Amino acid sequence: MQKIAIYGKGGIGKSTMTANLSAAFATLGKRVIQIGCDPKADSTINLLGGQPLQSVMGYMRSYDREPDRLEDIARTGFGGVLCIETGGPTPGLGCAGRGIIATFNLLDDLNLFETFRPDIVLYDVLGDVVCGGFAAPIREGYAEDVLIVTSGEKMSLYAANNIASAVENFADRGYAKVRGILFNRRNVPDEQKKVDAFAQAHGLPILADIPRSDAINRCEERGMTVIEADPDLPISQKFLRLAVSLAAEQEIG
Template structure:
């Protein structure tokens, strides 16, 4: 099973990368589960035709019982099974606890045993890597980590923090950083800046996504570019990233 956690600064494009990567795997015939680990709960929306999924934490706040598998998992484009952890009421509680509670529920309900995924993708808020936000990289969940960054200063700062945090977990059997995905924002000398970070961190750039109006246009329709135009040049970037991960895990 391919199990990848995708981290990066908030707003850097993790959900776009994750959803398109999930769709690319699905088109290739793989059974995929995507888990959004962000209180915004918008990771899977473009796999679901623009319709937001009720997050696990919202369900648990509004109901006396825990959700069933059918209530917490919805099937999106290409058969991708979608889960959103959600978070606490804004200003109250710890968002990381929503991730932990959802992961416990996934275990209790044997979600993976029901769906038998070939690929599990975790889309994680990456400004901090502590508590619940570290849960996806603990042993038994994700095995590989992708860091999404642009050449912007704060994106690279967050990327470095993520790499440092993961290095601090190295002796605990946690997931390892597989590489960097450069999600272009067209800042000056962007490729050189990200390459310098990757070289310093000792990790490769494994994917490069040009800034694309096409991605935005398809997302406005509630779709990934893989669904909207799988033959496009931008879609081929996500297929190439999927191929890389398949090869690395073969």
């Protein structure tokens, strides 16, 4: 089982990257779980035909109890991807990171991995603050590898640097390691140079270079990934090649 946490600044496109990568893995015949670890609970919406999924924390608020079954908090999306959202507390009340911890504990109790037996688990994690529950995939053994989504924008690179530094601080404890960067272009000045400099400073490869794409926007308006809409599109092929590469590295490792 390959467990990957995808981190990035809010709004940088990490959910788009994660959902398309999940769809790409599924297209390759892999059993995939995608777990959205963001209070917005919208990570999986484009795997579910544009329909939002009730989050774990939302379920607990609605029913004042923990769910008894995976079916209460999970739904199968495109390609058989099992979709789960942690959600967060009522706005202004409580810590969003604690929702991730509570969800992970619950999923352990419900034997998620033993029941579904996935090949790939993708965690879509907000990376603006790498502390508390948001650091759980890195330090609690849930993820083995970290992918950092960034553009050449200043605040995106700032968040990416914080994420890389956080993972490096855990390096001697056998926790997750940064495998590389997903370069999600925003077409800002000197973008290639800035992202290359960040990658070189941390000794990281750029695993995928994703251009700005009208196809992604059109597909998301229809509630789907580009992989579902047309796997032969050039942008779809980029995600498929990334999935092939990541799966191959896991098999070699």
